[in-house]
Amino acid sequence: MFEQLGLIGCGLMGGSFALALKEAGLVKRVVGYSKSPSTTERARQMGVIDDIAPTAAMAASGADLVLLAMPVAATEATLQSIQQQVTHRTLVMDVGSTKTDVVHAARSALGNSFGSFVPAHPITGKEVAGVEHADVHLYRNALVVLTPTEHTLAPQLQHAEALWKALGCRVTRMAPETHDTAFAAVSHLPHLLAFAMMNGVLAQPEAAHFLSLAGPGFRDFTRIAGGEPRLWRDVLLANKKEVLAQSRHFQQALQQLEQAMLADDDQALQALLTHASDARLHWTMGQPPAARTPA
Amino acid sequence: MFEQLGLIGCGLMGGSFALALKEAGLVKRVVGYSKSPSTTERARQMGVIDDIAPTAAMAASGADLVLLAMPVAATEATLQSIQQQVTHRTLVMDVGSTKTDVVHAARSALGNSFGSFVPAHPITGKEVAGVEHADVHLYRNALVVLTPTEHTLAPQLQHAEALWKALGCRVTRMAPETHDTAFAAVSHLPHLLAFAMMNGVLAQPEAAHFLSLAGPGFRDFTRIAGGEPRLWRDVLLANKKEVLAQSRHFQQALQQLEQAMLADDDQALQALLTHASDARLHWTMGQPPAARTPA
Numbered sequence: 001m002f003e004q005l006g007l008i009g010c011g012l013m014g015g016s017f018a019l020a021l022k023e024a025g026l027v028k029r030v031v032g033y034s035k036s037p038s039t040t041e042r043a044r045q046m047g048v049i050d051d052i053a054p055t056a057a058m059a060a061s062g063a064d065l066v067l068l069a070m071p072v073a074a075t076e077a078t079l080q081s082i083q084q085q086v087t088h089r090t091l092v093m094d095v096g097s098t099k100t101d102v103v104h105a106a107r108s109a110l111g112n113s114f115g116s117f118v119p120a121h122p123i124t125g126k127e128v129a130g131v132e133h134a135d136v137h138l139y140r141n142a143l144v145v146l147t148p149t150e151h152t153l154a155p156q157l158q159h160a161e162a163l164w165k166a167l168g169c170r171v172t173r174m175a176p177e178t179h180d181t182a183f184a185a186v187s188h189l190p191h192l193l194a195f196a197m198m199n200g201v202l203a204q205p206e207a208a209h210f211l212s213l214a215g216p217g218f219r220d221f222t223r224i225a226g227g228e229p230r231l232w233r234d235v236l237l238a239n240k241k242e243v244l245a246q247s248r249h250f251q252q253a254l255q256q257l258e259q260a261m262l263a264d265d266d267q268a269l270q271a272l273l274t275h276a277s278d279a280r281l282h283w284t285m286g287q288p289p290a291a292r293t294p295a
Numbered sequence: 296m297f298e299q300l301g302l303i304g305c306g307l308m309g310g311s312f313a314l315a316l317k318e319a320g321l322v323k324r325v326v327g328y329s330k331s332p333s334t335t336e337r338a339r340q341m342g343v344i345d346d347i348a349p350t351a352a353m354a355a356s357g358a359d360l361v362l363l364a365m366p367v368a369a370t371e372a373t374l375q376s377i378q379q380q381v382t383h384r385t386l387v388m389d390v391g392s393t394k395t396d397v398v399h400a401a402r403s404a405l406g407n408s409f410g411s412f413v414p415a416h417p418i419t420g421k422e423v424a425g426v427e428h429a430d431v432h433l434y435r436n437a438l439v440v441l442t443p444t445e446h447t448l449a450p451q452l453q454h455a456e457a458l459w460k461a462l463g464c465r466v467t468r469m470a471p472e473t474h475d476t477a478f479a480a481v482s483h484l485p486h487l488l489a490f491a492m493m494n495g496v497l498a499q500p501e502a503a504h505f506l507s508l509a510g511p512g513f514r515d516f517t518r519i520a521g522g523e524p525r526l527w528r529d530v531l532l533a534n535k536k537e538v539l540a541q542s543r544h545f546q547q548a549l550q551q552l553e554q555a556m557l558a559d560d561d562q563a564l565q566a567l568l569t570h571a572s573d574a575r576l577h578w579t580m581g582q583p584p585a586a587r588t589p590a
Contacts, residue, residue, distance in 0.1 A: 123510035127576070143510065172508075185496055186509035190516040192552060193488060198571035199548035200541070201480055211578055213467075214481035215418035215438065219580050220515040221485040226575040229568035233561055240556050246495070247553065251546075253494035257487060258542065261535050266528055273524035276493035280521040281422070283506055285514050 001025070006063030006085075007032040008056045008078055010043040012126060013095045014069030015134030018048050020167045023136050033059035035070070043131045060085035065093075065163075072096040073234040079109035079117075086113040091156045091163075093120045097183065097231075099147040099176035101238040107151075115153040118160040119176065121145045121183070122169065127226035140168040143286060147176040170286065184242035189250060191232055192243060194225035296320070301358030301380075302327040303351045303373055305338040307421060308390045309364030310429030313343050315462045318431050328354035330365070338426045355380035360388075360458075367391040368529040374404035374412075381408040386451045386458075388415045392478065392526075394442040394471035396533040402446075410448040413455040414471065416440045416478070417464065422521035435463040438581060442471040465581065479537035484545060486527055487538060489520035 005021060007014050010032045021027045032049030033056045034040045040052045053059035060066045060082035068078055075094060086092055090113075096102050099119050106117045124142035126133055144164040148157050161171050174182075201207050236243055260269035300316060302309050305327045316322045327344030328351045329335045335347045348354035355361045355377035363373055370389060381387055385408070391397050394414050401412045419437035421428055439459040443452050456466050469477075496502050531538055555564035 123508070125512075143508065145508070182501070182505045182508050185499070185501075185505040186513045189495075190492065190513055193492065193549070194516060194575075195568055195571040196545055196549035196552055197485065197488065198574050199551070199567060200484075200545035202570065202574055203544055203548060204480070206477070206480075210477045210480040211574075212582070213418070213438065213440070213477050214578075215580065217420075217519045218481045218485055220518050221489060222575055222578075223515050224512045225571050227568075227572060229565050229572050232568055233565045236552075236556055236564065237559060237561060240559075244553060244556065247549070249498055250491055250495035253498060254488070254491035254542070256494070257491055257531075258539060261531055261539065264532060264535075266532060269531065270524050270528045272494060273490055273522075273527050275497065276490040276520050277522060277524050279493050279497055279506075280489075280517055283509075283517075285510065287507070 002027045002065040002091075004028065004063040004065070005030045006053070006059040006061070006066040006082075007049060008034075008059055008066065008068050008082070009070030010034040010039050010049060010131050011069060012129050012131070012133050012135075012138070013122075014067060015043055015046075015048045015131040016136065016138035017067055017069065017095070017167075018043075019134055019136040020139050021163075022047075024166050026163065026166060027065070031059045031063065039131055043134075046131065046134065048131055048134055056081045057085055060090075064089065065091050068092070068094040068096075071231050071234045072098055072102060072238055075102050076105035076109050079106055083110055083113065086110060086116050088113070088116060088153065090116045091159050092117045093160060095120060095122055097121060097187065097235045098238040099145075099179045103147065103149060103176045107149075114149075115151045116156055118152060118156050119147045120160065120164070121147070121179065122164070123187075125227075127223060129228045129231075139164070141286075142169050144169040144171050145179055146171060146173045147179050148173060149176070180239050180242050184239055184246045185249075188235055188239055188243045189246040191224050191227055192236060192247065193250065194222050195232070197222055198225045297322045297360040297386075299323065299358040299360070300325045301348070301354040301356070301361040301377075302344060303329075303354055303361065303363050303377070304365030305329040305334050305344060305426050306364060307424050307426065307428050307430075307433070308417075309362060310338055310341075310343045310426040311431065311433035312362055312364065312390070312462075313338075314429055314431040315434050316458075319461050321458065321461060322360070326354045326358065334426055338429075341426065341429065343426060343429055351376045352380055355385075359384065360386050363387070363389040363391075366526050366529045367393055367397060367533055370397050371400035371404050374401055378405055378408065381405060381411050383408070383411060383448065385411045386454050387412045388455060390415060390417055392416060392482065392530045393533040394440075394474045398442065398444060398471045402444075409444075410446045411451055413447060413451050414442045415455065415459070416442070416474065417459070418482075420522075422518060424523045424526075434459070436581075437464050439464040439466050440474055441466060441468045442474050443468060444471070475534050475537050479534055479541045480544075483530055483534055483538045484541040486519050486522055487531060487542065488545065489517050490527070492517055493520045
């Protein structure tokens with residue numbers, strides 16, 4: 001049980017976290033700060049936060065738990081502004097989609113208090129932003145990746161793990177760099193491709209006609225293209241090197257398929273499609289796939 | 296009301312069509328043929344078909360409605376084999392994802408009876424094949440594109456349109472070439488990209504670890520990569536030119552995004568992401584988007 005959550009960023013992710021923590025009876029009081037006063041006002045009206053703080057530092061003041069839930073690019077400045085409030089007994093976490101840059105920012109901003117920070121990435125979200133979409137069940141059954149460093153304090157790490165588990169999450173740990181490579185592959189690249197898919201259609205004069213004919217396959221394939229541009233801009237820039245490396249893997253695979261098409265090589269094409277299809281049909285979210293030999 | 300449906304191909308699409316027709320009370324008897332005897336046997340046991348025909352011609356014999364529901368590459372040979380059974384009173388349709396090649400095959404195979412053929416593409420499906428997944432509601436609320444030619448007989452076209460509407464579909468007509476361009480953009484290309492996405496991940500030694508961390512975004516983005524390899528091989532080859540043209544549009548859009556990332560140009564990147572995101576958020580399946588100016 002925490003005495004006070006200092007919530008910095010009261011949007012979808014932060015708001016849902018506060019609601020879930022309250023429902024689980026894990027916090028006595030939530031003090032919220034957001035860049036936009038109308039957001040904090042709305043969050044208070046909705047019961048997401050109990051009190052509004054005029055600054056991030058005021059939200060963190062006296063808090064034994066601080067959650068950063070604003071775009072990742074603002075991490076360093078935010079941590080600098082609350083650095084005075086963080087003690088060796090505070091647990092500070094974020095919910096950002098990239099971790100190497102966040103760890104770097106935290107190390108530089110928090111100095112001696114860096115050990116109180118447990119970098120966290122809950123694999124969940126919605127294509128709609130804002131506290132009005134906050135959902136007490138957003139984190140239920142989600143995977144949460146923690147990327148502690150050699151400086152992370154053991155009690156903080158234990159509390160973090162216990163907290164996410166109490167919200168119904170599965171928790172795993174890995175190095176920040178491992179996290180960023182893996183999520184470049186299975187999250188950041190798919191987002192980049194979905195955005196490119198939309199723009200490739202929109203660049204054509206017949207775009208409106210094409211889109212009026214699109215069905216369920218297109219709907220699901222492009223769902224993530226509705227993601228928040230500012231959030232994804234920050235993710236793509238923060239993890240640029242890994243995302244571009246994954247894009248090269250993708251483009252090689254695309255080229256292989258196109259070459260089989262161009263050559264009218266139906267056997268090669270079918271083999272490539274079967275390789276993809278088999279793997280997808282055997283994949284289940286949240287379960288390590290059975291050991292399979294990559295091509 | 297049709298006296299007899301000759302169903303050629305008793306898999307997911309054909310089986311679901313027979314079930315829907317029966318439920319709507321639109322057919323008295325269904326005679327089915329499939330390449331695999333175990334499929335027809337299963338279809339009869341499930342009540343999808345009433346009788347098993349040993350050949351496609353026997354299924355079409357005496358039928359006033361014939362549905363072709365096997366991979367598009369088999370269209371010409373199949374139509375040739377039933378050509379003797381098709382009169383100016385028969386309605387013959389297919390459910391293939393490409394139309395220019397199907398129209399070409401039908402013209403060449405049916406000769407004088409070409410007018411009885413109404414090329415049809417219902418925009419629906421599942422990532423699981425086989426009659427065991429046949430679903431009486433598969434076609435409900437689906438869009439069905441008919442691509443008649445100047446030879447298509449008016450009564451056949453009217454019956455076709457009325458039939459699909461009676462199954463709860465929305466029906467639209469367009470030229471086969473228009474169809475193939477549009478569906479290259481919003482269906483065939485997304486499939487190609489989803490297959491490439493899977494293969495790009497699988498080509499890496501860490502594939503299993505990456506996949507074990509993938510969340511809901513990846514799940515929806517790659518859902519169509521589970522599609523049947525043989526069916527998609529045929530579609531990609533039949534509509535190769537249009538699909539490759541759409542892939543070039545996509546690759547240009549991807550390159551634009553990557554250039555903004557490489558240049559650390561956060562404004563350009565955000566503008567590109569916003570363009571895609573706005574269009575996706577304003578898109579609703581089955582509704583023509585509000586007039587918007589493409590970039």
